[in-house]
Amino acid sequence: xxxxxxDALGLATPAFDLDLTELAQARGVAPAKFTIGIGQxxxxxxxxxxxxxxxGAAAALEVLTPANRAAIGLVVLATETGVDASKAGxxxxxxxxxxxxxxxAVELKEACYGGTAGLMLARDYVAAHQQRTALVxxxxxxxxxxxxxxxxxxxxxxxAMLVTAAPRLLALADDSAYRSQSIMDFWRPVYTDTALARxxxxxxxxxxxxxxxxxxxxxxxGRTLAxxxxxxxxxxxxxxxxxxxxxxxxxxAAADQERLQQRFDLSARYSRQIGNLYTGSLYLSLVxxxxxxxxxxxxxxxxxxxxxxxxxxxxxxxxxxxxFASQLHRADHEALLAARRQLSVAEYERVFTDKVPYAxxxxxxxxxxxxxxxxxxxxxxxxxxxxxx
Numbered sequence: 001x002x003x004x005x006x007d008a009l010g011l012a013t014p015a016f017d018l019d020l021t022e023l024a025q026a027r028g029v030a031p032a033k034f035t036i037g038i039g040q041x042x043x044x045x046x047x048x049x050x051x052x053x054x055x056g057a058a059a060a061l062e063v064l065t066p067a068n069r070a071a072i073g074l075v076v077l078a079t080e081t082g083v084d085a086s087k088a089g090x091x092x093x094x095x096x097x098x099x100x101x102x103x104x105a106v107e108l109k110e111a112c113y114g115g116t117a118g119l120m121l122a123r124d125y126v127a128a129h130q131q132r133t134a135l136v137x138x139x140x141x142x143x144x145x146x147x148x149x150x151x152x153x154x155x156x157x158x159x160a161m162l163v164t165a166a167p168r169l170l171a172l173a174d175d176s177a178y179r180s181q182s183i184m185d186f187w188r189p190v191y192t193d194t195a196l197a198r199x200x201x202x203x204x205x206x207x208x209x210x211x212x213x214x215x216x217x218x219x220x221x222g223r224t225l226a227x228x229x230x231x232x233x234x235x236x237x238x239x240x241x242x243x244x245x246x247x248x249x250x251x252x253a254a255a256d257q258e259r260l261q262q263r264f265d266l267s268a269r270y271s272r273q274i275g276n277l278y279t280g281s282l283y284l285s286l287v288x289x290x291x292x293x294x295x296x297x298x299x300x301x302x303x304x305x306x307x308x309x310x311x312x313x314x315x316x317x318x319x320x321x322x323x324f325a326s327q328l329h330r331a332d333h334e335a336l337l338a339a340r341r342q343l344s345v346a347e348y349e350r351v352f353t354d355k356v357p358y359a360x361x362x363x364x365x366x367x368x369x370x371x372x373x374x375x376x377x378x379x380x381x382x383x384x385x386x387x388x389x
Contacts, residue, residue: 002127002130002165002166003165003166003167003171003321004123004126004127004130004163004164004165004167004171004172005123005163005164005167005169005170005171005172005318005321006119006161006162006163006167006169006170006172006318007063007133007162007163007164007167007168007169007327008063008160008161008162008168008169008327009063009159009160009161009169009283009286009287009290009327009328009329010059010060010061010062010063010158010159010160010161010329011059011062011157011158011159011160011270011284011287011329011333011336012055012056012058012059012061012062012139012157012158012160012336012372013044013055013156013157013158013274013336013337013340014044014045014046014047014050014055014156014157014340014371014372015339015340015341015371015372016044016045016046016047016340016341016342016343016351016369016371017042017043017044017045017273017340017341017342017343018042018043018045018342018343018345018348019041019042019342020034020035020040020041020042020043020152021034021035021041022344022345023043023151023152023345023348024152026345027147027151034152037239038152038153038237038238038239039237039238039239039242039268039272040152040153040237040238040271040272040275041272041273042272042273042274042275043152043154043155043274043275044155044156044157044274044275044340045156045343045348045351045352046141046156047351047354047365047366047369047371048351048354048355048356048363048365048366048369048376049365049366049367049369049370049371049375049376049377050141050156050371050372050375050376051081051083051141051356051376052077052079052081052082052083052089052139052140052141052158053077053083053089053092053093053096053139053374053376053384053386054096054372054374054375054376054386055139055141055156055157055158055372056077056079056089056093056137056138056139056158056160057092057093057096057097057137057373057374058158058372058373058374059137059139059157059158059159059160060093060097060135060137060160061097061373062160062329062332063135063160063161063162064097064135068133068162069099069100070100071131071132071133071164072099072100072103072132072133072134072135073102073103073104073125073129073132073133073134074103074104074105074106074121074122074125074132074134074135075090075093075094075099075103075104075105075106075134075135075137076090076106076107076108076118076121076122076134076135076136076137077089077090077093077105077106077107077108077118077137077139078107078108078109078114078115078117078118078136078137078138078139078279079107079108079109079114079138079139079140079278079279080109080110080111080112080114080140080188080278080279081139081140081141081142081143081193081278082107082109083384084384085190088105088106088107089107089139090105090106090107090137091105092384092386093105093137095386096374096386096388099135108121110308110310110312111186111278111279111308111309111310111311111312112234112236112278112279112281112282112306112307112308112309113279113306113307113308113311113312113313113314114138114278114279114308115136115138115159115279115280115282115283115306116282116304116306116308116314116316117312118136118137118138118279119136119161119163119172120176121134121136122134122135122136122161122163123163123172125163126163126164126165130165131165133162133163133164134162134163134164135160135161135162135163136160136161136162136163137158137159137160137161138158138159138160138161138277138278138279138280138283139157139158139159139277139279139280140156140157140158140276140277140278140279140280141155141156142154142155142156142195142236142275142276142277142278143193143194143195143352144194144195144197145194146349146352146353148194149199150195150197150199152237153236153237153275153276154275154276155274155275155276155277156274156275156277157274157277157280157284158277158280159277159280159283159284159287161283167321168321168323168324168326168327169290169320169321169324169327170302170318170319170320170321170324171318171319171320171321172316172318173301173316173317173318173319175217175220175221175316175317176217176314176315176316177213177214177216177217177220177314177315177316178213178312178313178314178315179209179212179213179216179312179313179314180311180312180313181311182310182311183205183309183310183311184198184310185197185198185201185202185205185309185310185311186198186202186309186310187309187310191358192358193355193358197309202309203240203243205309205311206234206240206244206307206313207243207244207247209307209311209313210233210244210247210305210307210313210315211247211248212313213305213313213314213315214248214305214315216315217315217316223317224251224252225248225249225251225252225256225260226252226253226256227301228260228301228302228303228317229259229263229296229297229300229301229302229320230259230260230263230264230267230289230293230296230300230302230303231245231260231263231264231302231303231304231305232264232267232282232285232286232289232302232303232304232305233245233264233267233282233285233304233305234281234282234285234305234306234307234308235267235268235271235276235281235282235284235285236276236278236281237271237275237276238268238271238272241264241267241268241285242264242268244305245260245261245264249261263289263293266288266289266292266293267285267286267288267289267292268285268288269288269292270284270285270287270288270333270337271284271285271288273337274337279308282304282305282306286302286304287333289302290324290328291328291329291330291333292330296320297320298320298321298322298323298324299319299320300319300320301317301318301319302317302318302319302320303315303316303317304316304317304318351369354366356376356379360382362378362379362380362381363378363379364377364378365377365378370389372389373388373389374386374387374388374389375387375389
């Protein structure tokens, strides 16, 4: 049977960030509430010249080569902050990256679960077309509003995944356990760019979906925590994933508990520095784990829990393949984060409020914040204007 999985992972995030200790002080909150209680240290800040398209294209650029471009037969953009209610953002990305015309380009939505939906769609596509490659992009900008309870869990960025037969990074197992149920824990009406959330209820549902999916997975596979080198989680904020991990750790022996806890901490490092990527949050956790743990070995099984409010949950696994370390880009990603410019709280608030309007009026993005390989320069005659830099 042909192995199908993730051949490469790319990461993009805006060139600006906000120190959450400074935000806490400005909001009259003890910094420990953000850095310990929520588990976040720094938050990526996206100016209006960055959106799900520009960030997604930037992440994809990292994994594309002249050799693999021609093999791409499917481009999936998973996002809950799409730029158009009809046209797929994947088409804008196709144009920015100058990808071939003989491919399918679509956009998927189911809150933060969309990235996993895209990955599973890509896996099935490659199974049927083993000479072709699928490009899955999970790209989002999480916005809750200034001085709101969710402000500390904002963020922005994108993860790109190349899905192929005979992958050089991770082999996907066909072992998913999943649940779906219509609930109202988090949603965003079409007339606003800020989300509505019932925070406590959403956390409860996240934990319930994890418990149910994990129980279903164990029943179907017979596996226990001892079978996993690490568990990775959707991390809208890192404390949420930690709660899920702690809910099952008592099932494991002491040595397994220690290993899983240590590797969770490594998987949360990038999330603590970037924030919430919505569809990309689980895969940011995966990238962080792989790039910060030098003890992982080929054959190690990694568990992944995906959750999207509304709600859909899925638990599945993937196995590291021989030579996987050559596919990682830790130095590049650490340089990307180190090069960001920190904004004051006042400047962050100005950037946050300068946004593409939900209206027919023309709009010009501020060139002072143009950064990265692709930018949205503005909107003219209700058409978004993108630029390759």
